[in-house]
Amino acid sequence: MFVEVLSALNEGFLKTLELFGLTLAGALPLGLVIAFGSMSRFTPLKALVRTFVWIIRGTPLMLQLMIIYYFPGLIFGNNIWGTGEGGRFIASIAAFVLNYACYFSEIYRGGIQGVSKGQYEAGQVLGMTKTQVFFRVVLLQVIKRILPPISNEVITLVKDTSLARIIAMQEVIWAGQAFMKSDGIIWPLFFTGVYYLIFSGILTLMFGYTEKKLSYFRE
């Protein structure tokens, strides 16, 4: 029985990991684009981006998942996500990427705006271009600044992936719950917690290590 549960949970957790990895791969760069949009000097763009961020951050991720998954099919009669498990997975990724990109964008914005103007000016009087100043001087300072809040978000994401359960994506909690229904046992559901704990533990160590690596300088 234990082996059977473990292999089902492993399979579910693999889906969880896929969702986690693809969300980060999409949301980390998209967040930077949104951050630049929200700092734009072109007011209409800035207003549009900030309104979007407000809506995404102001509503539950679970609701966004449901809307993104059901809305196209029910309202337009056109389920753009495709049917079955694959469709649910793609819709989940879309919802998670949008949601997390907005949170990341605010973290980036804080990090970029927090670097003192003097750093840009020093670069300029030394004849460096804006791009050189950004990549050679500012970027690492931004990364150092945003690492703690980013690690917070990333660890939240590990657990938030379970929300995809609401549109019946078969991640680890879904796999655990299945035993409750079929065999009447509850410990597999509880046991899924171990997966989350171990994974977020690994991430905590990794972020701690990176922070330590960057502790050689202070602003």
Added chain:
Amino acid sequence: MAVLEVHNITKSFGKTVVLKGIDFSLEQGKVLSIIGSSGSGKTTLLRCLTSLETADTGKIMVDDKVVFDSESSVKLTRQEKRENQLKMGLVFQSFNLFPQYNVLDNVMLAQRLAAKEREDYKANKKEILQEIERHSREIINSVGLSEKINNYPCELSGGQQQRVAIARALALNPHILCFDEPTSALDPELTNEVLSVIKSLAARDMTMIIVTHEMTFAKEVSDHVIFMDDGVICEQGTPAQVFENPKHQRLQEFLGSFQK
């Protein structure tokens, strides 16, 4: 020969007029101090000279070449802009060292980036980089920090950081080196080590413009002193004229405030 000529520089921020027409010139190898109370426009003037701000009107010439002219509509290329930029060095009040680089890399970074654009960079990369390092070490040596070459800015005192900032500016061989209140962020003990570096530069005939509140130092090191008040040059002359025999009432009041 005048290495710097400044004609009728004006600058406003919104409705606030900060510079109301500044004219002066500076001879090669001379030291100019700009004094005046806060808000008189000293720093803004320095920022216009170093292209951190764009003046509203006026003309700036370095070595008889126009580096800024509000009348001219000629678009400068990036290369020309950079050349003009590099004629003026600037040392900031708040040092603005790059925290993630050690002393040597702070001094080398801009030189290395500039070298990448040289046509012979690929062919002579090794020699060019070696030469940059040798040059940088020599300059760090000259500000007395050869022992700190591998330290990061956060490991240095304020005075040491400011000396690194001076070395970083010097490394690009500016025609004129500007200082924006270089010791205002330092306590008196650390002030002296920075001032003595500036004095040693003066002794080597470096052309410099120093915005400062250190009156004794200004008197000692300058060839020429400008007193600014409310966006204009209120009085100027040799240190002896300005400090010993001030004519304008505002300057008398200003100097009097230091004697209390």
